[in-house]
Amino acid sequence: MVKLDFAKGDGLVPAIAQDWKTGEILMLAYINEEAWNETLKTGNATYWTRSRKKIWRKGESSGNVQKVKEIYVDCDEDTVIFKVEQIGGAACHEGFRTCFFRKVEGNMLKIIGERVFNPDEVYNK
Numbered sequence: 001m002v003k004l005d006f007a008k009g010d011g012l013v014p015a016i017a018q019d020w021k022t023g024e025i026l027m028l029a030y031i032n033e034e035a036w037n038e039t040l041k042t043g044n045a046t047y048w049t050r051s052r053k054k055i056w057r058k059g060e061s062s063g064n065v066q067k068v069k070e071i072y073v074d075c076d077e078d079t080v081i082f083k084v085e086q087i088g089g090a091a092c093h094e095g096f097r098t099c100f101f102r103k104v105e106g107n108m109l110k111i112i113g114e115r116v117f118n119p120d121e122v123y124n125k
Contacts, residue, residue: 002040005078006033012048013078017058017091020069020083026091027099029056031080043068045082062122064088090116093123 004013012030019026029047031039035055038046045066049056059065066084073080092099094115101113 002073003077004033004036004073004080005076008076008078012050013080015045015047016079016081017045017066017084017086018081020085024098025100026066026084026086026097029058036080039068039071039082045084058091059087062088062090062093062117064090066091088116093119095119095122 006013009030011032013032013036015029015031017026017029018024030050031046032048035046035048038044038055038057045058045068047056047058048054065087066082067087068082068084070083071080072083086097090097092101094101095117096113097116098113101111102109103112104110
């Protein structure tokens with residue numbers, strides 16, 4: 001069984017989601033031991049949401065599930081990369097393919113991505 005070092009980050013480890021075919025970085029989230037074990041068990045990316053303080057099964061509201069194809073662990077065993085198949089086309093809760101849809105230009109943020117879905121419609125806000 002693979003053991004990660006959850007002690008350094010007060011029980012949390014950063015988890016980078018990366019498209020397994022293109023290498024595009026989709027998002028950064030955090031996992032606790034429960035999320036890690038569920039990810040290993042189900043093959044679907046599962047995270048810990050710091051804002052809601054609970055397990056977050058990626059896609060449970062939006063349907064934009066992340067199927068984990070490969071997992072990489074860093075040298076300190078306190079960061080992981082989930083290489084995923086992004087189902088539904090969007091990883092970002094704001095409706096973009098990647099959470100990194102803005103680029104710094106000078107002192108401004110420029111939107112460089114296109115919305116895949118309208119979050120108001122998906123999350124009934």
